[in-house]
Amino acid sequence: MRKRIVAGNWKMNKTYEEAVALVSEVVNMVKDEVTGNTEVVLCPPFVYLTTLKQYIPAGGRISLGAQNCHEKASGAYTGEVAASMLQSIGVEYVILGHSERREYFGETNAQLAAKVDAALANGLKPIFCCGESLDMRENGDYIGFVKTQISESLFHLSPEQFANIVIAYEPIWAIGTGLTASSQQAQDMHLALRQHLASQYGEEVAQNTSILYGGSANAQNAAELFSQPDVDGGLIGGASLKSRDFTTVVKANN
Ligand code: 3PY
Numbered sequence: 001m002r003k004r005i006v007a008g009n010w011k012m013n014k015t016y017e018e019a020v021a022l023v024s025e026v027v028n029m030v031k032d033e034v035t036g037n038t039e040v041v042l043c044p045p046f047v048y049l050t051t052l053k054q055y056i057p058a059g060g061r062i063s064l065g066a067q068n069c070h071e072k073a074s075g076a077y078t079g080e081v082a083a084s085m086l087q088s089i090g091v092e093y094v095i096l097g098h099s100e101r102r103e104y105f106g107e108t109n110a111q112l113a114a115k116v117d118a119a120l121a122n123g124l125k126p127i128f129c130c131g132e133s134l135d136m137r138e139n140g141d142y143i144g145f146v147k148t149q150i151s152e153s154l155f156h157l158s159p160e161q162f163a164n165i166v167i168a169y170e171p172i173w174a175i176g177t178g179l180t181a182s183s184q185q186a187q188d189m190h191l192a193l194r195q196h197l198a199s200q201y202g203e204e205v206a207q208n209t210s211i212l213y214g215g216s217a218n219a220q221n222a223a224e225l226f227s228q229p230d231v232d233g234g235l236i237g238g239a240s241l242k243s244r245d246f247t248t249v250v251k252a253n254n
Pocket of ligand 1: 170174175214216235237
């Protein structure tokens with residue numbers, strides 16, 4: 001049975017004190033909620049990862065994730081963070097290919113393929129983001145566009161490697177806009193993506209892959225989104241910054 005995951009993408013938010021307070025509250029509020037095949041992943045900014053690790057019960061179902069990593073192993077890349085560094089401090093997941101990174105930092109499908117390789121080589125599980133713009137949704141082959149993001153960045157992986165991938169479908173038009181995909185729009189895309197995975201890796205791998213919905217998922221709409229058969233949880237932006245809202249989203253995933 002595939003995992004149901006709620007991951008909180010804090011983006012570039014919170015001071016040190018605020019980050020410690022938020023993680024302590026979240027851990028207290030959700031630790032008894034994550035049971036069975038559910039998991040919670042907290043993705044704060046890099047600088048807080050080491051400290052926040054100490055607030056997360058070891059061996060439980062709450063893990064830490066980073067929001068990015070560099071594709072190279074080490075070297076003269078000022079300001080960057082390598083996957084091996086994340087592994088060495090106990091980080092388990094890494095968000096790759098968020099639309100903000102694609103848009104503001106020019107990340108391409110090919111570069112993301114290299115980042116995925118670096119993450120996997122260091123034992124990190126990529127939460128691979130994909131999604132179309134509003135223009136693409138209204139005027140283009142938006143399902144084909146998202147499938148290509150996946151093929152070009154992930155389909156070089158072996159089935160064994162692919163077993164460590166989590167997909168997050170995040171329509172760009174629903175990020176930071178207050179717009180959310182309807183649960184039917186999310187389900188339609190998730191099903192199309194699962195079929196795409198099946199065409200490359202077979203039905204079993206496709207059925208075992210967690211496909212999360214992201215893009216203004218929140219305490220109000222999570223239960224409806226998560227009730228769809230191919231939606232296996234969420235990558236949560238703004239609502240992950242408030243412990244109560246995030247806890248409601250986590251409970252909606254049970
Ligand atoms: C959002 O919910 O806006 C996100 O971008 C989550 O990654």
